[in-house]
Amino acid sequence: MESLVLDSPAAIAEEATLAALLRCCVREVAGPRGHVWPASPYLLLRVAGTLIRVRTGGGAALRFEGAPERLEQGAWRPLTSAELVRLAETELTYGTDLDRANPEFAGQVAASRDAIELIVKARTEAEPPADPWLASEQALVFGHPFHPSPKARGGAGWLRYAPEAHAAFPLRLLAVREDALAQEGDTSALDHLGQAPPGYTLLPAHPWQLDLLRPALDDRLIDLGDSAWPVAPTSSVRTVYDPVGGICLKFSLDVRITNCVRKNAWYELSGAVALNSRLAPVFADLASRFPGTRWLPEPGYRSAALGGRLLEGLGVIVRSGPWSVVSPGVTPVLAGALATSARAADPHAWWAAYVSAVAPPVLDAYLRHGVVLEAHLQNVLVGLDAAGMPVEAVFRDLEGTKLIAGRHDLSELPAKVGEALTYDAERGWARVVYCLMVNHLTEIAATLAPGEPEQRALWAVARQVLAGYAERAGSPLPLSDLLAGAPLPAKANLGVRWSRSADRHAGYVPIGNPFA
Structure with a gap:
């Protein structure tokens, strides 16, 4: 392995990647097979016949202290993420069927590690936002602690839209002819972003999504250029905050982020509006019982009725901003x-x-x-x-x-x-x-x-x-x-990625309950 400078972006990315995959192996691979043993101050586990040890704390969160090691010929040696990937691949392939091997898995883990390295580098050169809430949205450098590839993202040029890199960018403004407009609920909060020509309605678009879609523009859909001010991405990547309007906009994004391609399906667009109306009385009741309870309504969506691909791909959901409800x-x-x-x-x-x-x-x-x-x-x-x-x-x-x-x-x-x-x-x-x-x-x-x-x-x-x-x-x-003290269900993210299943099909593995 190439030597790494202590605390270099590459070293930080390797440490985070190794820790996340090791947590997954404890929870989903070694644990269910009875191959995890506490040996204070270490946690021991066996993956594909190899004994691994790591100092741990933090209970079920599995916060590791120091570098994980593997036992080789009677001596403990440093474990790398690439080695753990190979061990996990062997265990998962052997533990299921040979035709369930996943040739994409190692590449996804490596892509996530490389993304973390780029994010760490970018953060040293970028200015964090002054808004403390927005700064917290952009603070998730390492992503989900129990996911094998938490920062793997599809598509090119993603760093310019990455919340962790303190990105900010203008929206692309489109105009939809009124006979091709698709919307439900209250979308009036979008109209301050710009001015559409007579007979048209304004439709903001995420510039990354627009590049991915490359929609055919005709007289039903006009490109009006960039918005007059930038927006900032929040932790989900595809949802952005408009500081002028004080609202959040949830866009479709045809990119896989962790387990899912982040696209607003047509039934999710309609469902958001239907659910919003049903949740209003629920949250009113919750707030009466628990006065500190708030929520961010999603009163409407807007898109273009130009076929299923553009209806879903250009759909944007309006969401209240947090400063308006606290x-x-x-x-x-x-x-x-x-x-x-x-x-x-x-x-x-x-x-x-x-x-x-x-x-x-x-x-x-x-x-x-x-x-x-x-x-x-x-x-x-x-x-x-x-x-x-x-x-x-x-x-x-x-x-x-x-x-x-x-x-x-x-x-x-x-x-x-x-x-x-x-x-x-x-x-x-x-x-x-x-x-x-x-x-x-x-x-x-x-x-x-x-x-x-x-x-x-x-x-x-x-x-x-x-x-x-x-x-x-x-x-x-x-x-x-x-x-x-009933066992708790922990989502099996490693299993989802290995089987290449949709996130909605994710299973659970039982873990210890701290109330036991």
């Missing part, structure tokens, strides 16, 4: 950024406030209203007061929000729209628990107090908060099981 004096911060930076003079008080703001409304939405909120680290903004204490929780992104089948009347919707909006109760609860407990609270707790005794103390505080909510809610069975 209370005066409260600063919204992306939970994913707090998962890498949370600090507090009194960790127990801060953590109690955090869990109280985030968890009860998510559980109540499911139990009382039959609504599945995907409260993972990228879908929740936490409102901090002037002292840095969590006081509000802002939930966003209706694409992942679902309704429990049988508890909502969707009969007036097209069948495909209704199907995309629903989960059965079991799948919905698994999604709630994974996003809230495994993806979110586990990561925050690991950053706030990485030591094992401190972790136990934090989870005792969290259990007290949730037990109080459970008592008020009548101790519903799924919540009682959770508090009793």
